[in-house]
Amino acid sequence: MDTPEQIDFYFDFISPYGYLASLRIDQLAARHALPVVWHPVLLGVTVMKVMGLKPLMETPLKKDYIPREIARYARLHGVEIGRDLAKVPMNPLPVARVFSWLKVHGSEHAKGFASAALAAYWRDDRDLSQPAEVLAAGSRAGVPESLMSRALEADAASSLLREEVDRAIQxxxxGSPFFLVGDEPFFGVDKLELIDLWLARRGW
Amino acid sequence: MDTPEQIDFYFDFISPYGYLASLRIDQLAARHALPVVWHPVLLGVTVMKVMGLKPLMETPLKKDYIPREIARYARLHGVEIGRDLAKVPMNPLPVARVFSWLKVHGSEHAKGFASAALAAYWRDDRDLSQPAEVLAAGSRAGVPESLMSRALEADAASSLLREEVDRAIQxxxxGSPFFLVGDEPFFGVDKLELIDLWLARRGW
Known part of the structure; x- marks a missing residue:
């Protein structure tokens, strides 16, 4: 393969697998001296509208398996999941919009914000569809509140998110997580070990 | 965990991931001194009717990714895939019925038959919806032709397959591949390394 310049990491804030991947991808990439660019996606657009599928937790049989798989993974990797997967997901738009806006207007805070938001949702079971919860989560990661307030009010945040989602589909x-290592696509948190091998061997 | 007595391995003959898993599961289980029982499933029943999903290769975006992932896996593990994934799948019923019947009436030949049928379809691109091809594939694995002919004609083969599929859903x-290690469920060929770890650690 051509040596990749970066890893693109795609996730939806409401995806538990995206959260699990977010906890490991930067450390993995660092072993190969690669930067990771985080990107928001919206499963409600990609999976439901473009692909015509149902959410995992509304899919017969799979919905019984997923919580068991997540719990098993969490035990293995020492991850705390405080949110019941059977609960209706929050609206991910506010937090995904703020993240998209920060990537452009406060990029040094973007990844820290996303990490804090994911932890607030998945570990602490906070409802980030509420602006106050978005501010609280970001503040714990040291993101200036004034910056997040501007993001929450910015009209451009919507179109920045839409551009991210469209570009990802292109x-x-x-899915979430999804990785592009250079141009090589990898779907699912189960692929992290394979990505590590791919980078160590420079492809095959 | 309670020590499992066996691994149940579920696959559809038309599933490329099922084929890939079939090439490794017995060797993996042997390292842990466990037998593997192979079971036919029908994605046309489970995925399409029960779950209400589309076949992978008819799902936008995913259908472009799957062949690339399969080819990458095949290169890594030295597997030859002679069949173009974009082709319409064969009707899996004849071969799945014969397999189900052999499990009851010629069990020492069942796994060899299934392996040979999978290789004929995925490596050699043979159309096993044709009885002559079923016989040819099984013969190469040393399955007596008279036994396969009886299976192809047996009315009971249909109901034996239906029972297998119903029991799997219960x-x-x-999906395909799917594994039950004792009662612990694992979905996908990407889980083989995890199953190995699960058995080595006796669960977690």
Missing amino acids: RGVF | RGVF
Whole structure:
């Protein structure tokens, strides 16, 4: 393969697998001296509208398996999941919009914000569809409140998010987590070990 | 965990991931001194009717990714895939019926038959919806032709397959490959390394 310049990491804030991947991808990439660019996606657009599928937790049989798989993974990797997967997901738009806006207007805070938001939702079971909760989560990561307030009010945040989602679809991204290592696509948190091998061997 | 007595391995003959898993599961289980019982499933029943999903290769975005992932896996593990994934799948019923019947009436030949049928379809691109091809594939694995002919004509083969598929659904099996290690469910060929770890650690 051509040596990749970066790893693109795609996730939806309401995806538990995206959260699990977010806890490991930067450390993995650092072993190969690669930067990771985080991107928001919206499964409600990609999976439901473009692909015509149902959410995992509304899919017969799979909905019984997923919580068990997540709990098993969490025990293995020492991750705390405080949110019941059977609960209706929050609206991910406010937090995904703020993240998209920060990537452009406060990029040094973007990844810290996303990490804090994911932890607030998945570990602490906070409802980030509420602006106050978005501010609280970001503040714990040291993101200036004034910056987040501007993001929450910015009209441009919506279109920045839409551009991210459209660009991801154009690149073939269809799930969370999804990784592009250079141009090589990998779907699912189960692929982290394979990505590590791919980078160590420079592809095959 | 309670020490499992066996691994149940579920696959559809038309599933490329099922084929890939079939090439490794017995060797993996042997390292832990466990037998593997192979079971036919029908994605046309489980995934399409029960779960209400589309076949992978008819799902936008995913259908572009799957062939690339399969080819990458095949290169890594030295597997030859002679069949174009974009082709319409064969009707899996004849071969799945014969397999189900052999499990009851010629059990020492069942796994060899299934392996040979999977290789004929995925490596050699043979159309096993044709009885002559079923016989040819099984013969190469040393399955007596008279036994396969009886299986192809047996009315009971249909109901034996239906019972297998129903029982799999009752146990929560929803894809190919799917594994039950004792009662612990694992979905996907990406889980083989995890199953190995699960058995080595006796669960967690």
